[in-house]
C-alpha cells in the first residue's frame with residue numbers, strides 16, 4: 001500500500017529534499033552537463049509509453065517548454081485514453097538531473113562509482129576492440145547479451161548474432177515466463193485473457209489493480225462494473241485486487257497449485273466440464289483426468305487453508321458461468337519451483353470450461369495474416385521484417401546445456417543461467433556481458449552472486465538511462481535517449497483484430513544520448529558488420545515495414561494507434577456473424593455459427609495438450625500435470641513474498657523524482673500477531689534474513705497479510721551509490737531470494753523463507 | 760451563478776494508483792513536497808478475511824460556504840462566475856489565513872510562487888481549454904467524474920441522483936462539492 005499520511009500530504013513523501021550531494025558531481029548526468037529548456041512540438045504527439053512493459057498508446061504535449069503532459073491516446077479503445085502514475089511521470093524521468101546523457105567509462109573498480117565522460121566514438125572503439133579480443137581468445141559465444149524485451153532487444157540480439165553469440169536473454173525467466181512456456185506447450189501459442197467480457201474471474205494473485213497493465217486493468221474493472229462479474233482472489237496478502245474482490249482467500253503461499261488442481265478435480269468429478277469441447281479439441285484428457293482423481297478439495301484444503309466447501313462451490317460457480325468465465329493465468333503471485341505445473345493447472349481449468357475463443361475467456365491474438373485469411377481479403381496490412389538475415393551462430397546456448405530448458409531458450413532464455421555458467425564454466429566459460437535496459441540485480445535473485453559474476457568478467461557494457469543497480473558494475477555506460485526523445489519501428493498491438501502503433505519523438509534529445517537502434521547499429525558497424533545494417537535511420541526502416549505505403553505510415557504516425565477490422569473470436573457466434581456480415585469474402589461460418597472447424601493448435605497433436613509428450617521427453621514424469629510438494633521455508637521461518645506497486649516498475653523507476661516522491665521505501669508487511677511475538681511495532685526497524693542474504697527495513701504492521709508470511713513491494717533498496725533517491729531505502733528483494741531455477745519453465749523463484757527480527 | 764461544478768470520486772472503483780495525483784502535478788505545475796491532490800489509501804479495517812481499505816480523495820472540496828474566502832483579507836481567494844473557488848495570485852499576500860481556515864486542510868503555500876494554492880478544478884489550465892480536469896482525464900478506472908450538477912443531463916447529476924453518495928464532514932456545514940461513492944467489502948458495485 002502506498003502510505004500517504006497527512007504529514008506527507010503537506011510535506012511530500014520525502015525524497016525531494018534528498019536530491020543530494022552526488023547529483024551535482026555525477027559525471028555525464030544532466031546536472032553536470034546542464035540542460036536547455038525542452039524543445040518539442042506544441043501540439044500533442046501520439047506515441048507509446050515506456051514507463052513499464054505494457055507500452056500504452058499515449059499522447060504527449062510539451063507545456064511552456066517546461067514539461068510534458070502525457071495522457072492516453074483515445075484511439076486505443078481498450079486503453080481508454082488513460083495513463084497510470086508511472087506513465088504520467090515520464091517527463092520527470094526525461095528531465096531528472098541524475099539521468100546520464102553522456103557515455104561513461106569506468107575509472108575505479110567495478111561498482112566503485114568512479115566514472116569519466118567519453119565520446120561515443122571512443123566508447124564504440126574501445127568496446128569493439130575488447131569484443132574482438134574476447135572473440136579471438138575465447139569465442140564469440142563467451143559473450144552473453146541481455147535486454148529488456150520490446151523495442152531494444154531486436155537490435156541487441158541482432159548484434160549478438162552478427163558477432164556470433166547465441167546467448168541472448170530477456171526478462172522472460174525472471175517474471176512473465178512460465179505462463180508463456182505453459183501456453184506454448186498446451187496451445188502451441190501465446191494466449192490472452194478477455195477479462196472485460198468475463199462474468200466470473202478467478203485470480204491467483206494477479207495484482208492488476210497495482211501492477212497496472214492498462215487494458216487488462218480496465219478490462220477487469222469493466223467486467224466488475226458492467227458485467228457484474230464475480231471476482232474471486234487467492235492471495236496471501238490483502239492486495240488492492242483482493243480489496244475489490246467478492247471473495248478473498250488468504251491462501252498459504254505457494255499452494256495455489258493445489259487449488260487449481262482441485263478445481264480441475266471438481267470440474268471432472270462432478271461432470272461440469274465441456275465434454276464436446278474436450279472431445280473435439282483436447283489431447284491427453286485421459287491421463288490428465290486420471291491424475292486429477294486424487295486432487296480433491298479436501299486434499300487441497302489441508303495444504304492451502306481454503307476450505308473444501310469453498311473450493312467445490314467456486315468450481316461449480318465457474319462452470320455455471322462458462323464459457324464466459326476465466327481463471328486468470330498471470331502473473332506474479334508466489335513463484336515456486338513448480339511454476340510450470342501451476343500455470344498448466346490453471347490453463348487446464350480454462351480448457352475444461354471450454355472458454356477458448358469465447359467472450360470473457362481466453363483467446364489467441366490475431367495478426368494481419370490470420371485475420372486476412374478469415375476475411376478472404378486484405379483487411380489489414382501486414383508489416384514486413386526489413387533488414388538482412390543474419391546467419392544463426394552455431395555454438396550451443398548456455399541454457400540448453402540442460403536440455404529441459406530448450407523450450408524457454410527459444411522464448412527469452414533462462415536469464416539466470418548466466419550465473420550458473422559463470423560458476424561451472426559449462427558448457428564453456430563466459431567472459432563478457434552486454435546489456436540494454438535490463439537490471440538483473442533488482443529483477444533476478446541472489447544479488448550477491450550477480451555482483452560476483454559482474455566483477456569477474458572481462459567486459460561489461462550497459463546501455464541505460466540511469467546508472468542502474470546493475471549498470472553500476474559496467475565498464476562502459478551507453479546512455480540511451482528516453483522514449484520521449486526517440487522514434488522507433490512500428491509495433492504490432494494486435495488483439496482480437498490487427499492493430500499497429502508507433503513510438504515517436506516528442507521532444508528534442510537532451511544531452512548526448514542516442515536511441516538503442518542507433519547505438520547498436522553503430523557499434524555493429526564499428527565491429528565490421530555494416531552489411532547487416534543496410535538502412536541509415538529509423539524512417540527508412542519504418543517505410544520498409546509498411547512496404548513503402550506512405551499513406552499508411554502517415555496514418556499510423558498521425559493517429560498513433562490504428563486498428564483494422566472488427567474484433568473476432570473464433571468460437572463466438574455473434575462475433576463471427578458480425579465478421580461475415582462485414583466482409584463479403586469472409587470464410588463461411590460452420591453450421592453452429594462459429595469458426596470452430598478452423599481452430600488449429602500448433603502442438604505436435606494439433607490439439608490442446610493436457611498431457612505433453614514433448615515435455616515428458618525433456619524430463620521423465622513431467623508430461624502430465626502433477627502435484628509436487630516443495631519446501632519453501634524452514635519451520636522457524638516466515639514465507640517471504642513480493643509484488644508490484646502502482647507507482648513503480650520492477651527495477652526501473654525508483655529513482656524517477658516524481659515517483660520517488662510518491663514512494664521511496666517499501667516497508668515490510670507483518671501481521672500484528674507475528675510482530676507482537678517479536679516485540680515489533682509499526683514503523684520499527686526490522687531485519688529479514690534468508691539463505692541468500694540479509695536486509696534491514698521498516699515494519700508495516702498490518703492485518704492484510706497472513707501471520708506466517710511477510711511481504712514487500714519489489715525494486716527498492718538499491719545498493720549502488722549512483723541512484724541517490726533509491727539507494728539504501730527499503731529492502732532489496734533480490735538480496736533475499738535464493739538462486740534457484742524451476743524445471744522446464746526455467747523461472748527464477750520469488751518465494752523463500754526468512755527470519756524476522758527487530759533490528 | 761448557473762453552474763455548479765462538482766467532482767464525483769467513486770471510491771468503489773478507485774484503486775489508489777495516484778495517476779490523478781501525478782497528472783495534476785504536471786498539468787498545474789505543482790512543485791515537489793506539496794500536492795493539490797492525493798488519494799490516500801488507509802486500512803485495512805475489519806477482521807480477516809472481511810477486510811477493507813478506504814480510498815479517500817484529499818483535495819479542495821470546493822465548498823459552497825467556503826471558510827477560505829471568508830477569511831482572505833485581500834480577496835485573493837475568490838469564487839469564479841462558474842462557482843469554482845480559485846486564487847488570484849497577484850492579490851495573495853501570503854498571510855496563510857486561508858490555509859489555517861480551510862475546513863478540509865487542503866490549502867498549502869506553494870514554495871515556488873509563495874502564494875496559497877489548492878485544487879481549482881483545473882480552471883486556468885484544462886478547463887480554460889475546454890478539457891476535462893487532468894485527474895479525470897487519466898484515471899485508469901474512470902473513478903472520477905466531473906461536470907455541472909445543475910445540468911440534469913450531465914453524468915454527475917445522474918450519478919448524484921441515482922447512486923448512494925456521501926460528502927466529507929458535512930456536519931461542519933461547508934457544503935463541499937466533492938461527492939464520494941463509498942467502497943465496500945464485497946466487490947465492485949455498479
Ligand code: SF4
Pocket residue numbers: 049050051052053054055056082083084085086087088212213214
Ligand atoms: S501501464 Fe502506465 S507505465 Fe505502463 S505503459 Fe501504461 S501508462 Fe505507461
Ligand code: SF4
Pocket residue numbers: 772773774775776777778779780798897898899900901902903
Ligand atoms: S487515478 Fe483514479 S483510481 Fe487512481 S488513485 Fe486517482 S482516482 Fe483513484
Ligand code: SF4
Pocket residue numbers: 782783784786787795796818877878879880881882892893894895
Ligand atoms: S481538478 Fe485539476 S487541480 Fe483539481 S485535483 Fe484534479 S487535476 Fe488537480
